[in-house]
Amino acid sequence: MKIPFRRTIARMEGYLPGEQPQERGFIKLNTNENPYPPSPAVRRAIRAEADASLRLYPDPESTRLRRQAALTYGFDLSRVIAGNGSDELLAMIARAFVGEGDTLCCPTPTYTLYDTLVRIQGGRIAGVPYPEDYSLPADLAKRRAKVTIVASPNSPSGTSVPTGALADLAARVPGMLVIDEAYADFAAESALSLAREKENVIVLRTFSKSFSLAGMRIGLGFAHPAILEGLNKVRDSYNLGRLAVVAGEAALKDIGWMEKNAAKIRKTRATLLSALPFLGFSPFPSQSNFVLAKRARGRSARPVYEELKRKKILVRYFDTPRLAGCLRITVGTDDEIGALLAALGEML
Missing domain, CATH: 3.90.1150.10 (Aspartate Aminotransferase, domain 1)
Known part of the structure; x- marks a missing residue:
C-alpha cells in the first residue's frame, strides 16, 4: 500500500x-x-483531583504548575512554560525555529531525540563530536546554527558543562542556545540563571528523573517572555492533563x-x-x-x-x-x- x-x-x-x-x-x-x-503529597494531590472534574478540559496554560515553578525557581510567571515532558518542549522548539533546510547544532553523542525532531521538520543536524573527556567542543558556535542544544548533564556521558562555559557559548552563537537540564538536580551546578540573564537562552527541566514522575510527563521551560510567546503558538492545546498539573505543583511544593x-x-x-x-x-x-x-x-x-x-x-x-x-x-x-x-x- x-x-x-x-x-x-x-x-x-x-x-x-x-x-x-x-x-x-x-x-x-x-x-x-x-x-x-514521588512525594506522598503528589499522590494526595492526584487523588483529590481525580473526581468528577476529569470530564472538563484542563487549564490550557497550566497556570497552577507554572506559578509554583516561578515561585520555586525565582522567575516571573511570564518566563515559565509547561510541557508534556521536556520532550514536548523540545518538539515546540523544533517547530518554532527549525524549518526546511535549517540547521540545529549539538555536541555528539547526545540525546538522539534531537536528531529525530529536526528531521521531522526537514532540518539538518550539525553534530560536533565531543572530545574524549566530553568537555564542550570549541567550535560549536562556528556552525552558525539557528539553534544550538547542549544537554548538561549530557546523556549518555553523564558529564556536565560549567555554567561559565555555557554563558560564553550563549554570547557567541548566532541563534538560540537551548540548555537541556533533565538531570540537573543530580549535578553540582545549574545554568538556570542564564534563562534570566540571556535573551537567547532556553533552559529545560523535567519531572521524570529527580521528581520520580516519569509516568506523568511533566516538563518546564524557562526563557525570555518573547521566546515563550512564540513557543506557545506551536504548543498543543491542553497539553498537560489535570492530574499532571496538580502532580507537578505538589512535587514542587515538597521539593x-x-x-x-x-x-x-x-x-x-x-x-x-x-x-x-x-x-x-x-x-x-x-x-x-x-x-x-x-x-x-x-x-x-x-x-x-x-x-x-x-x-x-x-x-x-x-x-x-x-x-x-x-x-x-x-x-x-x-x-x-x-x-x-x-x-x-x-x-x-
Missing part, C-alpha cells in the same frame, strides 16, 4: 526509547528512572522530598563509580543519575550487556562506533547496584 507520507518522514528513522520489559522480575537500570517514589532522594542517588553513584574500575570498566565522571562506563582494552560491551540481561538486569547498550565499548547504568537503589556489581564480578 502506498501511503503519501512527506518524503522526510518516509525516509527517516523514528526515535527508539530504552527497553521497557513486559516480563516481571527485572532490575531495570536502563532508562534513568528514579528508584524512589525537599526530591532533594533527599537525589542525595541518596548521588551517594549510591559514588559507590558505583568507585567499584567499576575493579570490574574491568572505566567510568566517566558522572553528574547525573547514571554512569557511562567504558570496558577495558577497547572490548565491546555487548557481551556484558547480553549476559546481564540473561541475569534479568537491564542496562543500556548503544551499538554505535564511539559507544560500542560502553554501558550506561542507571543508579538504582543500593541493593540494585549491589546486585549489578555482584553480577559483573561473576563475569571476571
